[in-house]
Amino acid sequence: xxxxxxxxxxxxxxxxxxxxxxxxxxxxxxxxxxxxxxxxxxxxxxxxxxxxxxxxxxxxxxxxxxxxxxxxxxxxxxxxxxxxxxxxxxxxxxxxxxxxxxxxxxxxxxxxxxxxxxxxxxxxxxxxxxxxxxxxxxxxxxxxxxxxxxxxxxxxxxxxxxxxxxxxxxxxxxxxxxxxxxxxxxxxxxxxxxxxxxxxxxxxxxxxxxxxxxxxxxxxxxxxxxxxxxxxxxxxxxxxxxxxxxxxxxxxxxxxxxxxxxxxxxxxxxxxxxxxxxxxxxxxxxxxxxxxxxxxxxxxxxxxxxxxxxxxxxxxxxxxxxxxxxxxxxxxxxxxxxxxxxxxxxxxxxxxxxxxxxxxxxxxxxxxxxxxxxxxxxxxxxxxxxxxxxxxxxxxxxxxxxxxxxxxxxxxxxxxxxxxxxxxxxxxxxxxxxxxxxxxxxxxxxxxxxxxxxxxxxxxxxxxxxxxxxxxxxxxxxxxxxxxxxxxxxxxxxxxxxxxxxxxxxxxxxxxxxxxxxxxxxxxxxxxxxxxxxxxxxxxxxxxxxxxxxxxxxxxxxxxxxxxxxxxxxxxxxxxxxxxxxxxxxxxxxxxxxxxxxxxxxxxxxxxxxxxxxxxxxxxxxxxxxxxxxxxxxxxxxxxxxxxxxxxxxxxxxxxxxxxxxx
Amino acid sequence: xxxxxxxxxxxxxxxxxxxxxxxxxxxxxxxxxxxxxxxxxxxxxxxxxxxxxxxxxxxxxxxxxxxxxxxxxxxxxxxxxxxxxxxxxxxxxxxxxxxxxxxxxxxxxxxxxxxxxxxxxxxxxxxxxxxxxxxxxxxxxxxxxxxxxxxxxxxxxxxxxxxxxxxxxxxxxxxxxxxxxxxxxxxxxxxxxxxxxxxxxxxxxxxxxxxxxxxxxxxxxxxxxxxxxxxxxxxxxxxxxxxxxxxxxxxxxxxxxxxxxxxxxxx
Numbered sequence: 061x062x063x064x065x066x067x068x069x070x071x072x073x074x075x076x077x078x079x080x081x082x083x084x085x086x087x088x089x090x091x092x093x094x095x096x097x098x099x100x101x102x103x104x105x106x107x108x109x110x111x112x113x114x115x116x117x118x119x120x121x122x123x124x125x126x127x128x129x130x131x132x133x134x135x136x137x138x139x140x141x142x143x144x145x146x147x148x149x150x151x152x153x154x155x156x157x158x159x160x161x162x163x164x165x166x167x168x169x170x171x172x173x174x175x176x177x178x179x180x181x182x183x184x185x186x187x188x189x190x191x192x193x194x195x196x197x198x199x200x201x202x203x204x205x206x207x208x209x210x211x212x213x214x215x216x217x218x219x220x221x222x223x224x225x226x227x228x229x230x231x232x233x234x235x236x237x238x239x240x241x242x243x244x245x246x247x248x249x250x251x252x253x254x255x256x257x258x259x260x261x262x263x264x265x266x267x268x269x270x271x272x273x274x275x276x277x278x279x280x281x282x283x284x285x286x287x288x289x290x291x292x293x294x295x296x297x298x299x300x301x302x303x304x305x306x307x308x309x310x311x312x313x314x315x316x317x318x319x320x321x322x323x324x325x326x327x328x329x330x331x332x333x334x335x336x337x338x339x340x341x342x343x344x345x346x347x348x349x350x351x352x353x354x355x356x357x358x359x360x361x362x363x364x365x366x367x368x369x370x371x372x373x374x375x376x377x378x379x380x381x382x383x384x385x386x387x388x389x390x391x392x393x394x395x396x397x398x399x400x401x402x403x404x405x406x407x408x409x410x411x412x413x414x415x416x417x418x419x420x421x422x423x424x425x426x427x428x429x430x431x432x433x434x435x436x437x438x439x440x441x442x443x444x445x446x447x448x449x450x451x452x453x454x455x456x457x458x459x460x461x462x463x464x465x466x467x468x469x470x471x472x473x474x475x476x477x478x479x480x481x482x483x484x485x486x487x488x489x490x491x492x493x494x495x496x497x498x499x500x501x502x503x504x505x506x507x508x509x510x511x512x513x514x515x516x517x518x519x520x521x522x523x524x525x526x527x528x529x530x531x532x533x534x535x536x537x538x539x540x541x542x543x544x545x546x547x548x549x550x551x552x553x554x555x556x557x558x559x560x561x562x563x564x565x566x567x568x569x570x571x572x573x574x575x576x577x578x579x580x581x582x583x584x585x586x587x588x589x590x591x592x593x594x595x596x597x598x599x600x601x602x603x604x605x606x607x608x609x610x611x612x613x614x615x616x617x618x619x620x621x622x623x624x625x626x627x628x629x630x631x632x633x634x635x636x637x638x639x640x641x642x643x644x645x646x647x648x649x650x651x652x653x654x655x656x657x658x659x660x661x662x663x664x665x666x667x668x669x670x671x672x673x674x675x676x677x678x679x680x681x682x683x684x685x686x687x688x689x690x691x692x693x694x695x696x697x698x699x700x701x702x703x704x705x706x707x708x709x710x711x712x713x714x715x716x717x718x719x720x721x722x723x
Numbered sequence: 724x725x726x727x728x729x730x731x732x733x734x735x736x737x738x739x740x741x742x743x744x745x746x747x748x749x750x751x752x753x754x755x756x757x758x759x760x761x762x763x764x765x766x767x768x769x770x771x772x773x774x775x776x777x778x779x780x781x782x783x784x785x786x787x788x789x790x791x792x793x794x795x796x797x798x799x800x801x802x803x804x805x806x807x808x809x810x811x812x813x814x815x816x817x818x819x820x821x822x823x824x825x826x827x828x829x830x831x832x833x834x835x836x837x838x839x840x841x842x843x844x845x846x847x848x849x850x851x852x853x854x855x856x857x858x859x860x861x862x863x864x865x866x867x868x869x870x871x872x873x874x875x876x877x878x879x880x881x882x883x884x885x886x887x888x889x890x891x892x893x894x895x896x897x898x899x900x901x902x903x904x905x906x907x908x909x910x911x912x913x914x915x916x917x918x919x920x921x922x923x924x925x926x927x928x929x930x931x932x933x934x935x936x937x938x939x940x941x942x943x944x945x946x947x948x949x950x951x952x953x954x955x956x957x958x959x960x961x962x963x964x965x966x967x968x969x970x971x972x973x974x975x976x977x978x979x980x981x982x983x984x985x986x987x988x989x990x
Contacts, residue, residue, distance in 0.1 A: 402891025405910075457882050458890075525910035528941050533910075 063095040065121040069103035069128035078162040080172040087176045091183050095119045104134050109141045116145040123151045123186045127179050129158040148191035150708055155182035184720035188713045192637035199285040200385040203624050207390035209237020211602025211617045213263045215388050218621030220268035224628045233274045234339035243423040246473045247504035257338045264340045280570045284597030285633045287384045295375040297346035303370040305342035309362035318350040324417040327427035332362045386597050386624040391564050393603035396451040396557040400458035405524035410435040412552045422477045434550050441550035446471050447521050448491040451557035464558040465607040468495045472505040475514040488515040558607045571598050580606045591620040599623050638708035639689040642682040644669045647703035649680035653695035661688035725793035728756035729785050731803035732764050738952035744978040745799050751981055752851050759788050765806040776823050782810035790838045799843050801876040801951035808840045812883045844894050853901040861982040863903025870907040870944025871895030874954040875915045902980040909942030911935045916957040929961045936966040948973050
C-alpha cells in the first residue's frame with residue numbers, strides 16, 4: 061500500500077513569509093494516499109532530516125514529497141536521506157515552492173494556492189514512481205585539460221603529480237597563454253616569465269603530461285568517467301620530431317604581413333614563426349594564410365634554409381581520439397574589442413593602446429626590448445594617461461556590465477613600471493572607483509600614489525581628439541573638484557574589459573557545459589561548487605569561469621585538479637537509473653529516436669519481438685544502451701508510437717502531474 | 724509600403740529646403756513621402772520628467788496616426804526624430820507613463836509603441852541601399868571634401884536611437900561616399916553644437932561651435948553637412964567670422980547629386 065509523507069519546508073522566511081505553510085500541510089493531509097504531513101523551519105538541516113526519518117519509521121512511509129527549494133539545490137540531500145531510512149531514493153519528489161513560487165509571487169493567497177497546486181502535482185507523480193536502482197560504470201583514469209595557459213598548466217601539473225595521465229590541448233602554437241605576454245605580476249612585481257616558464261618546462265617534461273599544441277578538440281562523446289574526445293592536431297607544416305628549433309626559417313621568411321599575436325599586434329612576424337623565444341614546444345608553425353608558398357605557390361625559402369629538412373608543406377591535419385574520465389575547461393579570456401570606443405580615439409592613433417600592448421612595450425622580450433616609446437614616433441612619452449573601466453561596468457551596451465576585477469591592480473602596476481624607469485614621465489590614471497581587495501593589494505595601489513607620485517583622478521575620459529599632426533587632445537572630468545580637464549598626453553593606455561574567450565561558446569557546446577550571457581562558464585553552485593560545471597565530470601579552471609587574477613586562477617586551478625583527482629581515483633561510478641527504455645511491442649522501428657539521441661545511445665536492432673496480438677515476429681526495434689543514455693528524454697518526445705519512455709519520468713507520470721495541476 | 728512623413732515645425736518655416744529636397748528625392752528614389760494629415764509639434768525637446776504626460780502627447784498622436792496607416796513614420800529633423808523615437812520607446816515599454824497617456828487619449832485602440840520610426844537616412848541605408856543610391860547618382864559630388872556633422876540628437880542615447888554607433892558613426896560618411904564626395908572624419912563630429920543655448924547662453928554656444936569648426940578644419944573639411952535645422956543654425960549663425968564654412972542639409976546634396984536641384988534649393 062502506498063504511504064506518502066509530505067514535508068513542507070519554511071526555508072526560514074524564504075518560503076514561510078509568502079506561503080502559508082500550515083495550509084499546505086492541511087491540503088496535503090486531505091489527499092488520498094498521504095499518511096503524514098508536517099512542516100519545519102529548515103527541512104534540509106539535521107533536525108529536519110531526522111523528522112523525515114522518524115516519520116518514515118512511525119508511519120511506515122514508502123514515498124516522500126518534499127515541498128522546498130529547487131531540486132537542483134537539495135534533491136540529492138533528500139534522496140540520500142530517504143535511502144538512509146529505507147525508502148528508494150527515486151520515490152522522492154520535490155515540489156519547488158521557493159524559486160518557482162515564494163520568490164516570484166508577492167500575494168500570500170496566490171502563492172499559497174500555487175504551492176498547493178505544485179504539491180498536488182508532486183503527490184500525483186510520486187504515486188507512480190517505481191523503485192529504481194543505479195547501475196555502475198567504469199572510470200577512465202586520464203584527464204583532458206582544454207587550454208594551456210597558467211590555469212591549464214597548473215591543473216595539469218597537480219593531476220599529473222597525483223599519478224594520473226593528463227593531456228593538455230592548446231589552440232596556439234605554444235603553451236603559456238596570456239601570462240607569458242605579461243612583463244611583471246602584481247603585487248610583488250616579480251617577472252612573469254621567471255615564474256611561468258619553469259612551470260611550462262615542468263609540464264613539458266612531466267612523464268604523465270602530453271601536450272597537444274596548435275590543436276583543438278573537435279568532438280566530445282560519452283559521459284562522466286568515459287568521455288571520448290577527437291583532437292585535431294592542425295598541420296604545423298614543420299616536422300616537430302626533427303626540428304631543432306634553431307629559428308633560421310623564421311628570420312629568413314620574406315612574408316612580413318601578419319601582426320604578431322604574442323606582441324599584441326605591435327610587431328610584424330613572418331608567415332613561419334615561433335610565437336616567443338621561450339615557447340614550448342620550440343617548433344615553428346607556418347601560418348598558411350600569410351605564407352607565399354601556400355598563397356602563390358612561389359617561395360620555399362624556409363625549406364631551403366632549414367638545416368634539418370624539417371619543413372613539410374604537405375603535412376595534413378591529424379585527428380587523435382582518446383578516452384578521458386574527467387575534462388577540465390581552462391579556456392581563459394580575451395580583451396574586449398574596442399571598435400565602439402571611437403570617443404576614446406580607438407583605431408585612429410597608434411599612440412592609443414591597450415594595457416596588454418603596454419605590457420609588451422615594457423617587456424624586455426617585447427618589440428622595443430622594454431623601452432617604452434610612443435609607437436607613432438618611437439620617442440619616449442612624457443605624459444601618459446591610463447583610462448580604467450574601458451568597457452567594464454558599462455551600461456551603454458557597448459561593453460560589459462561586470463567589473464573586470466584585475467584592471468585597478470594592473471593600472472597601478474603599469475603606472476609604477478613607467479614612473480620607476482622614467483621618473484620624468486608623468487602618469488595620470490582616470491578611474492570610477494579603485495577596487496583593490498586582496499592580500500597586499502591595497503598597499504600596492506597606495507604605493508603607486510604615495511611613493512611613485514602617480515596622479516589618480518576620479519572621473520572618466522569623455523573624448524580624445526586625434527589631430528591631423530598626430531597629437532592627442534583629451535577632455536575629461538575631475539569629479540572630486542567638479543572641473544573639466546584638458547590634457548595633451550603622448551600615450552593613452554586603455555584598460556579594456558576582460559571577456560570570455562571567443563571559443564568558450566563552442567567548447568561549451570562540445571561538452572554540454574552551461575555558459576552565462578557573457579560567455580563565462582557557469583558553476584554547479586556559485587558558492588558551494590565553484591570549480592565544477594553542472595555537467596558531471598566537467599570542471600572549471602581560471603578565467604573561463606569569470607575574471608580573476610593570477611593568484612586566484614592558480615588557487616582555482618588547484619581546486620579543479622582536486623575535484624578531477626577525486627573523480628579519477630574512483631574505480632566505479634553509480635549511473636543515473638533514469639534512462640530511456642523501449643516498449644518493443646509498439647516500436648515500429650522508424651528510427652526517429654536514433655536520429656534525435658544526442659549521446660548515440662540508441663540503435664535499431666533486428667530481433668524477435670512479440671506483437672500486440674501475441675504473435676512472434678522478426679523486425680527492427682530500438683534498443684537503448686543504458687550506459688550511454690543520459691535521460692534527456694528527447695527520444696520519448698520524438699517517438700511517434702509512444703514506445704520510448706523514460707524511467708522516473710514516464711509519460712504516465714508526467715500526464716498525472718499535468719492532470720493534478722489542471723483539476 | 725507607406726512612408727508616413729512627419730515634417731515638424733522647423734521644416735515648414737526656417738528649414739524649408741530640407742523638407743522640399745527630401746520630398747523630391749524620396750519621389751525619385753521610389754519611396755514617396757505621405758505627410759501625416761494632422762500633425763502637431765513633437766514637443767521639440769524630449770521631456771526629462773518621466774511622468775510628463777502633456778509634453779509627450781504631440782508625439783504620441785503622430786505615432787498613433789502612423790500606426791493606423793501602415794505602421795511606418797519617417798522624420799528628417801534630428802530633434803523630431805529624437806523625440807518621436809524616444810517617446811515611442813516609452814510607449815512600448817515604460818510604465819506607468821504609457822498607461823497614463825493611453826488613459827488620457829482614450830484611443831479606440833491603445834497605443835503600445837507599434838510604429839516603426841525611421842530617419843530618412845535609415846530609409847536610404849536600409850531600404851534603398853548605398854549601392855543602388857550610388858547607381859542613381861547623375862551628378863557625382865567628386866572632389867568635394869565634406870565633413871559630416873552628426874550632433875547629438877541623431878545618435879544618442881545609443882541604446883534607444885539605435886541608428887548607428889554613437890561614438891564611431893558611419894551612416895553620413897557612407898551617404899557621402901555614395902554621392903561621390905570625399906567624407907572627412909573629424910573628432911568633434913558627434914559633439915553637441917550648443918542646441919538651445921543659442922537662446923540663453925549664446926557665448927557658450929559660440930565656444931562649442933568654435934571647437935567643432937576647428938576640429939573639422941583640422942581634419943581637412945571644406946564644407947559641412949547636417950541633418951538638423953538647429954545644428955545648421957548654430958554652425959552658421961554662431962560661428963566666428965574667420966571660421967565660417969558652407970553648411971548644407973544632406974538632402975540638398977542628395978538632390979544635387981540626383982540632378983534634381985534647381986537654383987533656389989541649395990543655399
